[in-house]
Amino acid sequence: MKMEYRLNDEKQNYPAIYHYSSLDVMEITCRLSCEYFVKNKRVYKAVSTALEPNELHIIYVEEHKMVSYEDESTYGNIGFEIREIHSNNKAPVIKREQVFSHADVVSYLHSDFIYIPNDIKTETYKEMQLDSLEIDEDRNCYVFYGIFTGVDIYY
Template structure:
């Protein structure tokens, strides 16, 4: 699997390459709108399969900033943070931390458009993988139905 910079003029250079990564993790990464690595945030532009290589095309995210860089998961499970998205906010509070041992269960959560938690319905606004913290983040707003 590769992350390539979406820059046709530079012939889409490879930014990051992952040799030993399973298909469930590739699928989870493909669901993410953002990718965080080495303090830099990239926005996904598209995904492709190029001669058997899974490719995620990214570009630097201009108006995004890293969230909680010191809160790192231990890596023993797959962590997905549900964070409350708010327009123009500098911080997105953690509503819940999901911990999964099953990659497919984590993938199904990442693919969902809605989650129901604490008597509320949460609608996904975006998702990211933050490699610096070893977590996936599911940003959402409480819907009218969910209060």
């Protein structure tokens, strides 16, 4: 399947800035879920999506301010990180893993709340609410940014 990122600029007739000619449906689904897209040290924010009659998937984006964190890793396969958003522009990693398929992350990318192990002995989990999602092509990674709600779940 084909997909493009286009600048949301009507005056320039919405120019394509990145084109992908062969993505599987799961990767397209993951990309469509992400509010932010990072490539070549630039950050873009998705503002809308479209599916053209020729089945070209389009994400319209606007340039956004780049924020980097000291603890960023680059992944060989597909990385997935969960980060806690703080008000001081910090976002420490809560969990990071390397996965081998977009199917391994799609459920996280479609969840408003996820649960992070808190105490293995008591089988409690801390609830985290989604703030935003990002695909960072420079690091080959998806990132779930969230805020802990203060709710503990017992299983």
